[in-house]
Amino acid sequence: MGTEAADRWMEVALEEARQAAREGEVPVGAVLVHDGELLARDHNRSIQESDPTAHAEILVLRRAGELLSNYRLTGTDLYVTLEPCAMCAGALVWARVERLFYAAPDLKAGAVSSRARLLRPGLFNHSPEVVPGVREAEARQLLQDFFSRLRTNRRGGKSASSRRAGSAVAGRRSENVRAG
Numbered sequence: 001m002g003t004e005a006a007d008r009w010m011e012v013a014l015e016e017a018r019q020a021a022r023e024g025e026v027p028v029g030a031v032l033v034h035d036g037e038l039l040a041r042d043h044n045r046s047i048q049e050s051d052p053t054a055h056a057e058i059l060v061l062r063r064a065g066e067l068l069s070n071y072r073l074t075g076t077d078l079y080v081t082l083e084p085c086a087m088c089a090g091a092l093v094w095a096r097v098e099r100l101f102y103a104a105p106d107l108k109a110g111a112v113s114s115r116a117r118l119l120r121p122g123l124f125n126h127s128p129e130v131v132p133g134v135r136e137a138e139a140r141q142l143l144q145d146f147f148s149r150l151r152t153n154r155r156g157g158k159s160a161s162s163r164r165a166g167s168a169v170a171g172r173r174s175e176n177v178r179a180g
């Protein structure tokens with residue numbers, strides 16, 4: 001696949017990430033593609049669903065599995081705006097995803113190249129091909145904007161709900177992006 005197609009699919013994932021930010025979620029979006037066709041697109045929903053597993057990657061894998069009536073998603077490509085965590089990297093192995101394209105690294109929680117290398121060939125019985133850095137600058141900017149807004153809101157003593165959202169994500173990704 002050319003970089004043009006990769007850029008195009010990552011744009012869809014970025015749209016999902018922007019939607020996540022509008023919903024007060026950490027802005028991470030994901031898209032699952034098979035043979036040039038979109039199977040599923042979604043974004044982080046952990047806060048609104050009170051579900052620590054509701055990461056964008058997990059949600060698109062789940063949706064695609066339902067669509068295809070198959071828990072093996074052989075031959076699919078996953079595009080995600082942030083390097084997957086350990087949970088999501090594990091899910092990619094179980095799903096037999098063929099290729100992973102991600103945008104920004106997650107220096108504190110990334111389990112593909114930053115904190116661990118769970119997808120390296122030979123570690124498990126399947127290892128997706130990994131293409132990092134697709135539209136990295138845009139994804140990184142989105143995360144930085146989101147967390148700087150959160151910090152401003154916290155300082156300004158905004159509503160209880162935005163404070164709650166702030167503290168909920170602070171434990172997960174705010175530190176990562178600062179470090180990035």
Ligand SMILES: [Zn+2]
Binds near residue numbers: 084086087088
């Ligand atoms: Zn994850």
